[in-house]
Amino acid sequence: MRKPIFLAVMFLSLAALSFAATPQMPRFRWENFTTSNGLPDDHVFCVLVDGNRIWAGTEDGLGLYENGKWKVYRPADGLAHRVVLSLALDKATGDVWAGTMGGLSRISAGRIDSFTQLNSGLANDIVYGVGVQGDYVWVATAAGASRLNTRTSQWSIFNERNTPMYEIWTYSVSPGQDKVYYAVWGGGVLEYDVQTAHWKDYNDPDGETELVLFKDQGLIHEITTSVSYVDKIVWIATYFGASRYDGRNWHNFLTKDSGLPSNFLNHIKGVDANRAWFSTDKGLAYYDGTNWAVYRPALDTHKPEMLVRDAEGNVTRLNVRTAPAHNYILGVDFQGDDLWVATAKGLSHGVREK
Numbered sequence: 001m002r003k004p005i006f007l008a009v010m011f012l013s014l015a016a017l018s019f020a021a022t023p024q025m026p027r028f029r030w031e032n033f034t035t036s037n038g039l040p041d042d043h044v045f046c047v048l049v050d051g052n053r054i055w056a057g058t059e060d061g062l063g064l065y066e067n068g069k070w071k072v073y074r075p076a077d078g079l080a081h082r083v084v085l086s087l088a089l090d091k092a093t094g095d096v097w098a099g100t101m102g103g104l105s106r107i108s109a110g111r112i113d114s115f116t117q118l119n120s121g122l123a124n125d126i127v128y129g130v131g132v133q134g135d136y137v138w139v140a141t142a143a144g145a146s147r148l149n150t151r152t153s154q155w156s157i158f159n160e161r162n163t164p165m166y167e168i169w170t171y172s173v174s175p176g177q178d179k180v181y182y183a184v185w186g187g188g189v190l191e192y193d194v195q196t197a198h199w200k201d202y203n204d205p206d207g208e209t210e211l212v213l214f215k216d217q218g219l220i221h222e223i224t225t226s227v228s229y230v231d232k233i234v235w236i237a238t239y240f241g242a243s244r245y246d247g248r249n250w251h252n253f254l255t256k257d258s259g260l261p262s263n264f265l266n267h268i269k270g271v272d273a274n275r276a277w278f279s280t281d282k283g284l285a286y287y288d289g290t291n292w293a294v295y296r297p298a299l300d301t302h303k304p305e306m307l308v309r310d311a312e313g314n315v316t317r318l319n320v321r322t323a324p325a326h327n328y329i330l331g332v333d334f335q336g337d338d339l340w341v342a343t344a345k346g347l348s349h350g351v352r353e354k
Helices: 004-021
Strands: 028-033 045-048 053-060 061-065 069-073 084-089 096-100 103-108 111-115 126-132 136-141 145-151 153-159 168-173 181-185 188-194 198-202 225-232 233-238 241-245 251-252 263-270 276-280 283-287 292-297 305-309 315-318 329-335 338-341 345-352
Touching: 045 069, 045 345, 053 096, 053 338, 053 345, 096 126, 096 136, 103 126, 126 181, 136 181, 145 168, 181 225, 181 233, 188 225, 188 233, 233 276, 241 263, 276 329, 276 338, 283 315
Parallel strands: 045 084, 045 329, 084 126, 126 168, 168 225, 225 263, 263 329
Antiparallel strands: 028 345, 045 053, 045 338, 053 061, 061 069, 084 096, 096 103, 103 111, 126 136, 136 145, 136 168, 145 153, 168 181, 181 188, 188 198, 225 233, 233 241, 233 263, 241 251, 263 276, 276 283, 283 292, 292 305, 305 315, 329 338, 338 345
């Protein structure tokens, strides 16, 4: 009689050990929105959480989700262009800024005002990124950076003439109180020091197109697609991996030595100094400073999939019933513990499971 009891106890102990060995990463129940339930277009470039309101920039209009219903803004309503590439919230005023393929729009108390090269100091009408820093609105365009002082209505333009920017295709901007960071496609990262008004650039130290010769000695690649500045840490997305910079030391991430599902990144969003979300062409990835999780429809079966990778590189596939709308991820924003995710085939709401 003792042997079965002993075996049962040993089995339960091993099961508990196996369970404990899998890092406890956040799990979500995913709800997906497409044109079938009100989204203006399934191709979602960006998403912005505004309290209980959710803004989605799509290929055919700006969608506002509120009280379970969608409202759509297009050029007929005053929007600069139907293709919305970027979004930012002015928390002080409640204004929403939308970067489009045809200019920059401000949505304020139901009114839309648009800024273009013809009527303002916008460097270019293709607006890839926008961010708010106090009274200033920083803009990333296809031909340099612009800054609007909302109190004085004065514009400033930054390009190869007055910064170290040797490429002018600015792709993303992340302003903080002390510094502002730009991702420059093909030109690395630009840093603006607010106190000194000084610009500094960061580039790939080995200059190689795809090879990484110096793993943690600098920016992993110069083709940067997104930047996120939070808690004095800069998180950077590129087409060849990701980087983290604390002002002194670099740490780079590749699929071969991390939990990234792909080195091709469209967007990055830092949570704090240690945690970040990575939007790739093969799923959404989360890093907690030690462990990784990937959320996506499986690449082969397209069934919902969640993968967890621990610090030793062990990967566990967890049983999940839902996944984001598509594995090509373009952006993410936070609503408390919940997530809103922009994908190439819809907008996804990740409801955190307790």
